[in-house]
Amino acid sequence: MLREAVLKNGGGWHGHGWVGDGKWIVKKGNVSSTGRCLSCSEQLACVDTNEVETQKFVDSLVALAMERKAKMNSCESDVVFSEFQDWLEKHGDYEAIVDGANIGLYQQNFVDGSFSLSQVLPSILCIKISTNFLFFHFFFCFRNPLKYSTNGPPNL
Template sequence: MENPKKKKKTSQNPEAKFQFELNSCSKAKDLRGAISLYDDAVLNNTRLNQHHFNALLYLCSNSVADDLLKTTALDYGFRAFRHMSSLGVVPNEASVTAVARLAAAKGDADYAFELVKGMGKYNNATPRLRTYDPALFCFCEMLDADKAYEVEEHMNGVGVSLEEAELAALLKVSARSGRADKVYEYLHNLRSCVRCVSESTAVVVEEWFCGAKASEVGEVEFDVGQVKEGVLRNGGGWHGQGWIGKGDWAVNRTSVGADGHCCCCGEQLVCVDIDDSETEKFAGSVAGLALEREVKANFSEFQAWLEKHDAYEAIVDGANVGLYKQNFADGGFGISQCSLIVL
């Protein structure tokens, strides 16, 4: 008697079969095979869903880098998206990202950006960094700085943060467009967000400081005291006063010694503290934790006391200082330790 467990599975329905074969083409990066499957599915009136279209769109968007496949990928990619819309299949973030990449490959950055801006009409479709990249990079490559800034502004509006690649692209288009104010802004964004940049980003920075425009910008007359105050307020990392000084920049690549000295100019590197806004945010976080864990009335009274006595630059935690290293048999609260710290 035949074991029912060994029975072969019944044949798949057309939709599932199409999905399986399409996934195989996607894994193999076989665009032509996927197109053939798609044409057959359309001819046979196979019911297509979002996953089907996304798989095809993804394959098309990844094939535009191949010169032999680019034209076909663009043709079928846009055709599939129009077909998707005509069937009432709602795109998601992956759908929009794929079509935006197709638009950028075609050089149509405006359409790529319009796709992202129009995502609000789709349920549960929230743009991500990768969704904006096609439009942003395309505008930057076209040296359309104003449109690139518009994309950045839209990203900021929905809470999408720039990373090194995006900042480097914006820095490059700003430098080549002679937008010194934006160059200054993106340099400090790199400083605060990236810290250690890649080789390609370093080249962009070097190109700016070696260029003629960099030597032309800057204030000859400036308030030294105000600059020092700005450095202090911003934690020692930068002054925030814009370009000061004028003339050619000395551009060299160097390294830092184990003792913190620059091997090129010999200057001693110093620690950079957090700036005013970061300090305020940190203080707010600490206060929030304290209110959760301590008696609220007591901490509120302490905050009120601090506001009245804000002339103090430091407060000594006597309990921790006095009991420091006193956890032994004859140990106790060391008033002398507190006195030493205060002095």
């Protein structure tokens, strides 16, 4: 179904195939409530996936995450990620899940590999404001110890 919709609508990049060819123009933009790109005026295709396709997509993301963790040589990572998957399966019906680790590491260049927790809460608040999500956030960390930037941990 997904492949048919992509092909029917000219591919995944405004009619130039899935990846496209030629020179790309990359810039920030917005999408209207009708699905029109306000930057280039193209109508974006709506692709609805069934439960099987959605599960395949989730499985592929999990496989990528596990592969990345394995490359980090962490013995505990597979167990921790599996525990998170199990917890999410039991408790999760979320509109958005924010990867605090990636936000906390964004544009960080600390020699000791520090992590800026002070970037996480503003990011979550920004998502809440920009999307009008009416959700309460919670914050959790994996068991691995965190190294903070010189500002120390924020008051969350």
